[in-house]
Amino acid sequence: MDKIFGFIGAGNMGGALARAAARKLPGSNIVISNRTPEKAAALAEELGARAVSNAEAAVSARYIFLGVKPQMMAALFDEIRPVLDEREEPFVLVSMAAGISEARICELAGRDVPVIRIMPNTPCSVGQGVVLYHMNSLVGEEDARYFLYSMSGAGLFVELAEKLFDAGGAVSGCGPAFVAMFIEALADGGVDCGLPRKTATELAAQTLIGTSKLLMESGKHPGLLKDEVCSPGGSTIEGVLALEDAGFRSAVAGAVIAACSKTKELGK
Ligand SMILES: NC(=O)c1ccc[n+]([C@@H]2O[C@H](COP(=O)([O-])OP(=O)(O)OC[C@H]3O[C@@H](n4cnc5c(N)ncnc54)[C@H](OP(=O)(O)O)[C@@H]3O)[C@@H](O)[C@H]2O)c1
Known part of the structure; x- marks a missing residue:
């Protein structure tokens, strides 16, 4: 089965990463949701992807990108936690939020779940970015490999210990x-x-x-x-x-x- 990439929050960074995914994946494997739905619809049209609700992104995507501002994260989880709780298919949460740890994402999800923490930069929008990443121990090898392949259109992926994210983010x-x-x-x-x-x-x-x-x-x-x-x-x-x-x-x-x-x- 094709693994769906779901982007919740189609702002500057979420949008740049969805465009990066579209360099490697068919648009039919990408779903996009946004608080202002017109923004998701416009991006989905550009990429041949599907604009959906947050709940649908959370229910259908294997990789769920959390592209909202850090201060909006708790409210977003209030919305998608019940959907994630109901899911039988495995999923991976991908957080790009500055300053939010993998442990905090699990806390918001209400349990330990697979989390990939990334710190992208704006040149990802032209495929020349740096993406710092760290995966928690629940991310399986195959999910990790497919993630790195599918997102490689964003630029250079550099694995970094979580404790060095603040330092790495200050540079890239x-x-x-x-x-x-x-x-x-x-x-x-x-x-x-x-x-x-x-x-x-x-x-x-x-x-x-x-x-x-x-x-x-x-x-x-x-x-x-x-x-x-x-x-x-x-x-x-x-x-x-x-x-x-x-x-x-x-x-x-x-x-x-x-x-x-x-x-x-x-x-x-
Ligand atoms: N920009 C960077 O250089 C950069 C670098 C590294 C990491 N990041 C991280 O990337 C994340 C997004 O930052 P950004 O610069 O892309 O911000 P942004 O342009 O403001 O995008 C945030 C998007 O999230 C949407 N949104 C807010 N609440 C939502 C909800 N409950 N459900 C669905 N969509 C929602 C907003 O919708 P509306 O259209 O309604 O406002 C907006 O499109 C942040 O966590 C930030 O720390 C950014």
Whole structure:
């Protein structure tokens, strides 16, 4: 039997993950529900999937994605818990909620159930995301394997201990905001030097993509990639030292540390 992927909450992240699923699965294997049903209907039409109620998603899906904001999770469970209690077919809950542990999801479900906790990021919407994941011990091997295959259109899946989710999320979950600021700043410099804005942004963005690819494919340390661009007495080293003067690296590391502590504080 085909395993249905059900997305409850078709917002930014739920929608991005449903689109990722549609890269690997036929639309007929995807169901989508949302508080504002028009949003689920529009996404379902785009993907050739079916728009359903929360209850129907909870009753029919093998993988039930919980795509609501963390503060809405308890209310959502009040709605779907009775449906889950009645189910005879196995299911897996997939939570993307920042700061909500697998144990808390089981508590909300009223019993120990298979849970996959994920922390996706916004580039999942173009298939280039990072998805941190951790599965509790009740997720079977076959369910785990099929999940990873079916969702691989979202980007890179990285398994991480649950206790490191806040740290990982501060890098890859919050990272797109930091990286976007860097691209904007790189382009600002270009504009100040006379480049048209559109060209400057394109150069900056592609330079990030290319450097990242080079780093990942060559396996070289980032410091070495930097050294390779810096000729003695040249322009790049001048720019590198200007960044050092401005505390660039400690500012970026500090942003990650600040984001991580805020996540921990919000999770309390
Ligand atoms: N955005 C990110 O970068 C990011 C990264 C990692 C994890 N996350 C996690 O992803 C989750 C969703 O965040 P988001 O940014 O996608 O938020 P969002 O855009 O606000 O989406 C939330 C969606 O849930 C729907 N919803 C709310 N209550 C519902 C209910 N009871 N039943 C069905 N649908 C319901 C909302 O419907 P309406 O259309 O009626 O508002 C909305 O479409 C959060 O837990 C967040 O922590 C987000």
